[in-house]
Amino acid sequence: MSAPITEPTKVGGAGVPPQRAVGKTPPRPGDRRSEGLTLNVFSHGFLVLWAVLIILPLLWLVLSSFKTDAQIGGSALGWPSHWQFDVFQRAWSKGIGDYFANTLIVLVFSVPLTMLLGSMAAYVLARYEFPGNRLVYYFFVGGAMFPVFLALVPLFFMVKRLDMLNTYQGLILVYVAYSMPFTVFFMHSFFRTLPTAVFEAAVLDGASHSRAFFQVMLPMAKPGLLSVGIFNVLGQWNQYILPSVLMQPQTSSDPERYVLTQGLIQLQQQQGYATDLPVLFAGVTIAMVPMLIVYLSFQRQVQAGLTSATLK
């Protein structure tokens, strides 16, 4: 089950041209059509219902950010009375901006580093024979089997000993390390499928091993890099447990370096004291937008990347 799954066929799914089947219409066309019709109405009903269940809450949340506190507490179904966008500005200045920036700073380093180190390891494991190769490979891939909770306590003290609690570099290194299993697994199977001929030609032309990797093999692996890259962006952007353990101010003078997910939860928990729900909802809306954009632009790669993440 190690082969990464191919991308789902594009929109429309099954894509069998209807004409093909027409000639082979089963024995009792009348019965079948009516069965198909009722089932179709029935099933379509459920499909629509679930789509509504997905979209409605999200839309409601976005709309709610335009309401006032009193309106939010009063009735869930009311329409916002005024469409002012300053709530987004307020949310941004109330911390969302900083949380956003912290997440970005971490990801700008952690994702490329994950991709680089993961590809390097996957490459030598996939294309070079050396004693212990399989062992190292399983060592890398096996890490995905264990729940992250198992490591949390010692991990905290490890990062503390390195003096990296509540620092960007600490979180970056931890993200890279925990993204290694899937990245190595995915890129390993990708490098295996690349043709050897191109590599040999490069070596014959006098390229060193590392040059062959950076200038020949890595560019050829672009589609794989894209899929696994998106997977890592999503995974690290959405990470909550690791930062909530590692990114707490250690002393009162320590600056708050919450990432976005942590910050949102922080905002939510503050609602107990000072109610400014529109700000919280606006914050969530702001946090959702980049995900929506990434998802809609790379929808097929996202689905393919996440799907193969599961099929290992």
Add this chain to the structure above:
Amino acid sequence: MRKGQYRFVAGFLLAPLALYLIFVIWPYVQTIGYSFTDWKGQSQTFSFVGLDNYKALFQDDVFMGAIWHNILFLVFIPVITILLALFFAFMVNAGGRGRAGGVQGVAGSGFYKIVYFFPQVLSLAIVAVLFGALYRSDSGGLLNGILIKLGLVDADNPIEWMNEPHLVLWCLMAVVVWHGVGFYLVLFSAAMQSVPRDIYEAALLDGASRTHTFFRVTLPLLWDTVQTAWVYLGIIAMDMFVLVSTMTQGTGYGGGPDHHSEVMANVMMRNFLYYGKSGYACAMGVIMLLLTLVLSVVTLRATRRERIEF
């Protein structure tokens, strides 16, 4: 292999392997070691206490209750999610008009796939805030708002979703199912699409109905994928930390009302970061690991079928 190659391989493996060992493997190993100590986490002095932590665990009613809740999640989350996802996947891929031979998706199946999958790219933190608002215990919550509008709930006495001991676990489950169905729909779709069309057409020529086709043809061919989904949903059911710690009441990482929504992960975090009982928390981590391993092995064994080649 020539000498230069060894140096190259070693050079490429050094940094990734070092990071991985320091931050992933070594902590895993340490957890097991620390679980036999009375380590408080503050100092490096601690003593070996053998199985005391594990014995204490079995006396710890909160943790035992938490295991029970995880088991409930373990039973219901995979079943509900997989059934819904299979149903939707079949509709999207083979639910089209009978005229097309029953092997075509319903109209707009691409749209459904895109919409259903979207929650999966949202972080659980966002989902937690969203459902926190949905489950509000006054008429400002979407659920109560709708129920009041429909006249099913008294406006002066709305349902306290997350504060009702017998409701809270189901509310949490609903969130997980909402979040996950789209993902498994896509997973099953991919598997369905790799099934050769001829098999469906042959079944149809033999006069099989769509229900028949699903149970006799589609499901058996998808079994491997369903099994994988089961293991993954099981791992999710063993976790649940983000939702419980953010959506439920309780001192130090939620778990309320009155311990009715405790799960192993949040009890562990409370003991570690709130009470400073690191060694004890490590023992909980080990129990979680053991249960996860048992779960995987049992699932893979119990669902083992003869593999169908196509």
